[in-house]
């Protein structure tokens with residue numbers, strides 16, 4: 043079986059499992075306990091925090107361990123926006139885009155619906171790019187946050203984050219870097235806050251980080267014992283933090299080589315699919331895209347039927363987002379890129395591993411299998 047759905051989740055890396063295991067057994071302490079068992083756990087947590095901080099180019103105190111990308115996004119959007127509104131004594135304004143992950147979009151909806159915030163969703167181009175000047179034009183005196191996905195999970199489009207960061211001025215920029223981690227630099231982006239999910243880079247699900255610069259006021263979402271400097275209460279998962287730090291360090295060390303190797307493989311695959319099937323269209327940006335991401339529409343098919351045909355051929359991929367479980371609506375990302383709903387229903391996404399040896403995937407054989415799967419669906423109609 044060839045698993046090509048790494049944007050949905052990845053297997054835990056052996057090095058990560060090895061690093062985290064001792065913290066589940068003999069190093070099991072509660073980092074808040076005032077005895078040697080607790081102090082050892084606290085030390086391991088502090089080490090993990092410093093290692094994550096080094097990769098993202100922030101201070102150890104800026105790192106908030108969370109349960110994953112969704113929680114990190116919720117904490118960034120609601121935490122920063124609500125803190126600003128509390129200080130101003132009035133609901134504030136948030137800027138995002140219509141192609142964001144549901145964790146961002148639904149958090150913005152919540153702020154609108156429950157707290158009376160204004161939200162501007164800056165439109166995207168047909169390839170899913172946000173114009174930094176459009177972000178600048180949307181800024182208001184009461185804007186509390188700009189929240190943008192560094193790279194899109196469905197179409198792989200990478201945003202001009204330097205351009206956006208240069209235009210937001212005093213307004214904090216939050217980047218959802220869940221899909222960017224392991225492919226793109228996380229330090230030096232100009233972002234005030236950054237979300238990362240461990241399970242996309244070889245750490246277990248249930249691990250994540252919001253890195254948020256200390257000067258940014260943040261209203262916590264989880265109240266309790268005041269862990270994570272009061273920004274996220276709850277006994278920390280030391281093993282999870284160690285796993286995430288290990289996975290992130292490995293991903294960063296391997297990033298440049300993986301991006302070059304997998305990017306070349308993906309380019310060859312995309313070209314071969316486009317030449318194999320006349321109805322194939324690449325979604326997302328042909329240039330500014332994640333090295334491991336290839337997404338298409340195949341007009342005249344159904345994405346679900348193509349996925350079944352692919353699975354019969356031993357290839358596991360997805361129709362786009364695995365995050366909105368059971369969703370049969372056409373993708374909000376593709377619709378925002380101007381793709382018609384009936385074409386959006388035909389989307390198929392292939393996402394490659396950072397670490398797979400180049401020899402394990404033959405892009406031309408893979409494209410031939412995709413072509414055969416599409417042809418089988420079309421002839422069956």
Ligand SMILES: Cc1ncc(COP(=O)(O)O)c(C=O)c1O
Nearest residue numbers: 110111112143195220221239365
């Ligand atoms: C861009 C993006 N943001 C956020 C998330 C949510 O992360 P998690 O699954 O860790 O909650 C995902 C998951 O696919 C994602 O792709």
